[in-house]
Amino acid sequence: MATLTAPVVKVSLEQQLRTSQDLFIRRWGEMGQTWGINRTMGEIHALLYITGQPLCTDDVMERLNISRGNASMSLRALCDWGIIRRMHKRGERREYFESLGDVWEMFSIIAAERKRREMDPVLETIKQCQRMLEEGTIGKAAANREEVQLTRKRLEGMEEFMAVTNKIFQQFIGNARSGLSRVVRVLLKAF
Amino acid sequence: MATLTAPVVKVSLEQQLRTSQDLFIRRWGEMGQTWGINRTMGEIHALLYITGQPLCTDDVMERLNISRGNASMSLRALCDWGIIRRMHKRGERREYFESLGDVWEMFSIIAAERKRREMDPVLETIKQCQRMLEEGTIGKAAANREEVQLTRKRLEGMEEFMAVTNKIFQQFIGNARSGLSRVVRVLLKAF
DNA sequence: TTATAGTTTCAATATCTGGTGAAAGGACTT
């Protein structure tokens, strides 16, 4: 009897664990899409994160049903982002990949990259726009015209916003090594 | 002589203003893409924001070189988000649109919407995953297996992250009416 | 060296997303 039920229970556990992981993976993939990252990259990352185990290309291909090419390219992209790492198992020839375990660190890495790629150029553009509308450039009479004043006001509003946001990011990025960053601790204490 | 140069100066100002605005519009459109919003929506919003003036569908179409259908749909979507508003000019038949002027308020609206659409479902999924791996569900022996423990640990890490982030968002959303929100003031004071 | 195991690249293809324009729909005027 025991010999009959034991394996059944074991299979059921494997299934349960796998179902739970798959659920997470699917959601994470969907969510990735609404960020800049595509579904496959999101899923691969979710898989590595949630299992907590180093997996090789074939493991990933098999578990997510994707082609070798796709797996290879996506894994490389994730490595470039810095949120997963290559690793070797001694005595094994093939490469394994594992996710960072600390969510705060991952987020910090992503935040740094997005700041650099997205916020910095916008701030630069705003400054450029402002320079084009300075008194010195277009003359005093022109600078006083209502439309110009309005546009300058709007540019200022946006600049302030981006500057402050940038500063917060900076703080976050600088601090978020393992566990809650200082920024977060400050916030949690404040409320 | 004066009659000759005066118009020239005027034209040059118009051009300068327009060039400056276009620069901003283009950048904002590009940036929109890397967020969930598409280029056209980004550009329309940028146009309404930067000019600070209510514009009608035809104004938008002409300035951005887009079709009527596209303009109509994008304007509607922006209204749905709540970052631009419809308005009527007395005595005019057609509808005008204008952007919110306060960047902080806009950001707050967007943050609220994204939290609802993106973070809440993920948190919900994580909880569901956790429920599937509770001792009560899979039995004590199973719950102690290493893989299960690992996955549970990862789920916890992610849950903590999302919960804290959610809380910060919530604070931000609740406070950010006109000007810097309390969250931001707290942060700026702390550093 | 050749054989083998594993990885990367890339042209071809499939899929998704955005944009258009014309037709239909509303609403105000005469």
Added chain:
DNA sequence: AAGTCCTTTCACCAGATATTGAAACTATAA
């Protein structure tokens, strides 16, 4: 009611993006 002005919808098309699979490449072993 018919006419005018304006807005919305939607089937279709075009361009962008993601994915595949097979060939090329690299590194190690025999």
